[in-house]
Amino acid sequence: MNQVDLEYQRLGRMILENGIEKGDRTGTGTISMFGSQLRFDLKKEGFPLLTTKRVAFRLIVSELLWFLKGDTNLRYLLQHNNHIWDEWGFQKWVESEDYKGPDMTNFGLRSQKDPEFNELYQEQLKIYQDKVLTDDDFAKKYGDLGEVYGKQWRSWEGADGKVYDQIQYIIDEIKRNPDSRRLICSSWSISSLEQQQLPPCHYAFQFYVAEGKLSCMFSMRSVDYFLGLPYNISSYALLTYLLAHECGLDVGELIFTGADTHIYLNHLEQVKEQLSREPRQLPTLKLNPDKKSIFDFEIEDIVLEGYDPHPAIKAPVAV
Known part of the structure; x- marks a missing residue:
C-alpha cells in the first residue's frame, strides 16, 4: 500500500478537523495547525510523488537544479517552462517606479475574483516573462529574487564576510x-530577509547516515498543504537521492517537520476532492549513472518511471 499518499491524506484530515481559522499575509485566510510531521521510507515505499493528484515532476526537478546551481534569477526557470516563482518576480516589477501598466495592486486576489482584471493581469504577466527571457538588464533588475534558496545554499555569507558553500560542505x-551531526544546511539568514522576495518556507535540512543509508529531515516554518507540500516532499526526496548517489550510499528515510501547516480557504474543495481519492502505486526514480557529481546533473539525467496518478487538481497560488 502507498503510505506516502495515505500519510499526506491523514495530515489533511487532521488540519480540517483540528485546525483553527487564521488570517495570513496574503489576505486569503487559512485553516491552520501548528506542528506536524510525516515520515517516509524512501527505500521501501518508492519515490514519494503523490498519486492522488498529478504533480508536475519536471517542475520539481528544474527548481531543485536551480537551487543547486546557486541561481536566484527566474530566467533559468522560465527557459525550462517553470512558472512556480513568477508571481514573486512579477510583484517586484509592478511595485517599482519603472512599471507603467495598469494597476496591479493585490493582483493575486483580484485575478481570482474579477475575470476582466484577470485578463489584464495575464497580459502584464506575459510581458514580464518575455522581458526576463530576452532583456538582460530587465532580468538582472526584476528577474532576480534576491538572496533566496540558491544563494543561501551555495553562497551563504557569514558575519566575517566569508562565503560558505553549504551543499559542498555537506x-x-x-x-x-x-x-x-553537523550535516546541516540553513536558508534562514536573518540579515538577508529584506533582500529576499520571499523568505524561505523550508528553512533548514539535516542529513543522517546510518547502515549505509542517507536520511534527510527538512523543516518548514510555513506549509501550504495543498500546493506547496507535495512539491517540497518530492524535492527533498530528490535531493536525498542525488546526495546518496554522489556519496555511494543508499537512501533511507525522509522526514518532514512543519510549523504553521495550513490549508488556504480557497483550496478547501480541492483538498476534499483529493482526500476522496484512492492512492495508487508510487513511481520509481532513475538517475544517470554516468553523472558522478550532484552539480553535473541536468534535467534529462533524472527520469521517473511508472507514474500513473489521478488527474491534476488546479488551485490558485496565494501571493
Missing part, C-alpha cells in the same frame, strides 16, 4: 565523517 563531510 557532501565533503559525509564522505569524510559520515557520523557527523
